[in-house]
Amino acid sequence: MMKIATLAATLLLTTAAGATTAQAANICFSFQDLETEFWVAGHKAITTTLTEMGHNVLERNANEDVNKQLEQIKDCIAQGVDGVIMIPQDGESANTIIRESQNSDVPIVVFNRPPADTGQGVIVVADNAGIAEDATDFVLQQALEGAADDAKLNAVVIVGDLGDSNAIARKQGFEAAVAKYPDRFNVIEVASEWDAATALANLEAAVTANPQIDVMFTSSDFLFPTIRSVLEPRGMWKKIGEEGHIPLAGLDGDATACQLIKDGFVDATGVQDLYFEAEASVNAIVQAVEAGETDPNEIIFDPGFTLTSANIGEREMDMWGCVLLSEGFLNN
Amino acid sequence: MTAIRTKRSLAARAADVFLSDYFIFYLCIAFIIVLAPFLPVLIAPANAVNIMSNMWPLLIVAIGQTFVLAIGGIDLSQGAVMAVTAVIGAMLITLAVDPVTFMRTPLWGLILTEQGGPLAGVTGGVLLALVMMLLAAVLIGLFNGASVALFDLPPFMVTLVTMMTLSAFALWLTQSGNIANLPDDFTRLGRGDLVSVYFGAKEESQLARRQVYSFVTFPMVIALIMAFLAHIILNRTVFGARVLAIGMNRKAAVISGIPVRRIVIAVFVLSAVCAMIGGLLYSARLEAGRPTLGGGTFLLDVIAASVIGGTSLFGGKAKIIWTFFGVLFYVLMSSALSAMNLSAFQIDMVKGGIILGAALLDVFRTWLKRERLQ
Numbered sequence: 253m254m255k256i257a258t259l260a261a262t263l264l265l266t267t268a269a270g271a272t273t274a275q276a277a278n279i280c281f282s283f284q285d286l287e288t289e290f291w292v293a294g295h296k297a298i299t300t301t302l303t304e305m306g307h308n309v310l311e312r313n314a315n316e317d318v319n320k321q322l323e324q325i326k327d328c329i330a331q332g333v334d335g336v337i338m339i340p341q342d343g344e345s346a347n348t349i350i351r352e353s354q355n356s357d358v359p360i361v362v363f364n365r366p367p368a369d370t371g372q373g374v375i376v377v378a379d380n381a382g383i384a385e386d387a388t389d390f391v392l393q394q395a396l397e398g399a400a401d402d403a404k405l406n407a408v409v410i411v412g413d414l415g416d417s418n419a420i421a422r423k424q425g426f427e428a429a430v431a432k433y434p435d436r437f438n439v440i441e442v443a444s445e446w447d448a449a450t451a452l453a454n455l456e457a458a459v460t461a462n463p464q465i466d467v468m469f470t471s472s473d474f475l476f477p478t479i480r481s482v483l484e485p486r487g488m489w490k491k492i493g494e495e496g497h498i499p500l501a502g503l504d505g506d507a508t509a510c511q512l513i514k515d516g517f518v519d520a521t522g523v524q525d526l527y528f529e530a531e532a533s534v535n536a537i538v539q540a541v542e543a544g545e546t547d548p549n550e551i552i553f554d555p556g557f558t559l560t561s562a563n564i565g566e567r568e569m570d571m572w573g574c575v576l577l578s579e580g581f582l583n584n
Numbered sequence: 585m586t587a588i589r590t591k592r593s594l595a596a597r598a599a600d601v602f603l604s605d606y607f608i609f610y611l612c613i614a615f616i617i618v619l620a621p622f623l624p625v626l627i628a629p630a631n632a633v634n635i636m637s638n639m640w641p642l643l644i645v646a647i648g649q650t651f652v653l654a655i656g657g658i659d660l661s662q663g664a665v666m667a668v669t670a671v672i673g674a675m676l677i678t679l680a681v682d683p684v685t686f687m688r689t690p691l692w693g694l695i696l697t698e699q700g701g702p703l704a705g706v707t708g709g710v711l712l713a714l715v716m717m718l719l720a721a722v723l724i725g726l727f728n729g730a731s732v733a734l735f736d737l738p739p740f741m742v743t744l745v746t747m748m749t750l751s752a753f754a755l756w757l758t759q760s761g762n763i764a765n766l767p768d769d770f771t772r773l774g775r776g777d778l779v780s781v782y783f784g785a786k787e788e789s790q791l792a793r794r795q796v797y798s799f800v801t802f803p804m805v806i807a808l809i810m811a812f813l814a815h816i817i818l819n820r821t822v823f824g825a826r827v828l829a830i831g832m833n834r835k836a837a838v839i840s841g842i843p844v845r846r847i848v849i850a851v852f853v854l855s856a857v858c859a860m861i862g863g864l865l866y867s868a869r870l871e872a873g874r875p876t877l878g879g880g881t882f883l884l885d886v887i888a889a890s891v892i893g894g895t896s897l898f899g900g901k902a903k904i905i906w907t908f909f910g911v912l913f914y915v916l917m918s919s920a921l922s923a924m925n926l927s928a929f930q931i932d933m934v935k936g937g938i939i940l941g942a943a944l945l946d947v948f949r950t951w952l953k954r955e956r957l958q
Contacts, residue, residue: 311925311927313929315880315881317879318870319866319869319870319877319882320880322869322870323638324922326634326637327919327922327923329630330628330630330633330634331625331631331923332625342762344764344870344871345762345872347764347871348869348870348871348872368682368764413760414685414761420682420685423684443759443760445760
């Protein structure tokens, strides 16, 4: 909450200094759902910041239905909104919606999940491939440290919905890290489709077929509870340093991952800087509205970083999930 | 005496309106009149255009469902038919696919390659793909219809199984990927304008794009032609009379020599074809073939729109004009709820209440009609 308040205050000061005559804008904020901690925190950061800046926010939840999201944004445009911030359901629908918005002279910013064609709209996105590669690299090294030089290890990667370019980039980041150690890892791919139930079924099947798992990377932190529910009954959910610990890495930087790194069950997570992304999205739409730009096109990269069991002491409060954790998020 | 006669006459007139084919249309007008002062956006040209564009694909699918409801059945597989046929069509005509997403699909290398589908860039390829989609829909409809007509299986069970199987099949075919990069000839079907309009004075040489509204679109033309044909078939032909007769009393229909099995099969084929055409328009407007198309609460929307119009869930009572007004009311209501800034959950709860209200209204109207006849 402190972080969101600081973000809002900073933006308020910036806006007040830069444009004293700025008027309240009507911003449509369309999101595909609020299923994970990342989306919940992102939604809160964006809506709180816009509201505290004095703008009106029209929230639209598409319930994971792309057609509904398109219709809702068209409704927003019909209501005369000045700008749109969108978390799309997938990359393909994002392009269709961006075109719809820009063709109606309404600027649009895409938060976190990029469209298939990144040449349209303002896109605020994390360097998913780079972050995934760093996080995976950390756990691969952990796994190799405890293994014989000629041993081939089983590496599990839980991939997201491959219709989502973030999921593709994360998979590519994992593959890039594995490629650094030729012939050392046998990769077992588990599809999650960004759905906990699907991930559970597929991971159980994978672990049953391959009882020896040496390292694991999940494309999103929200699947850690699922991973735990598969590994714990099999006696494979161990802390760092305990016999049989599987080096585990994820990506997002949520509160659960922070707690699990502190508890020693998870080794690393790639962190998307949610507050930077929210600030960049809000700034971009407000600037476009104030400048009267109807179709700004730009990519704003969030470089992110990797929080590990080794650097958590110094970088803990740089991760949005740890900030939420310190505010008692998991207890609420 | 005069006062009593006037009072009775007013009650009778109210009952006439209540029992009229146009009752839901009157309700739509009343809805707009009541809400417009508080929600002026409801009557804004841009909103009217949105309501229409949201209405056409839903109307086409609801027409198919109306026929099935008319025989006393239900078709739960319409959403899955949309998904499978959309995926089949898109696979054939896509101009390019991302190998990272599609390399794991069973048709990679056979039908799908990095250069797209086998009909990509082929003259008449889109038309051929539409024929293949139609063929797939007909086959699915035949399966549903034959299972119900020949084996006396309950439509609910048959179409539930078809829905589950086809949804999984569509996901398996694409491994949950969306097939984009569809040719313009295809996507134009979903959003192409025939006539655009501008309301207001021409004050500048260049009109702002957001003030130019798509008015007559391809989906509108397709939906209106289909609605007109369906109206003729259901309410002006022997086939339609037989459909309603089966819904009223299937045993009596058999005894009176109606070819019940053939008609039941034809109705399920019609329903699947309508679902396919609706899915085609949704895919075209979303510019991708999606294995998840028609999922979520879509089927609720279709059945709700049909029932709100007045089509009976018990069969024997259906008109396409009722479905038309039912879809209009449903889309109008969704638009109004959205303009009220209600959350998606609240909107679904209100929709549920309205469907229940429509069902109760139908019971009351049926009772009132019976009372009048007596």
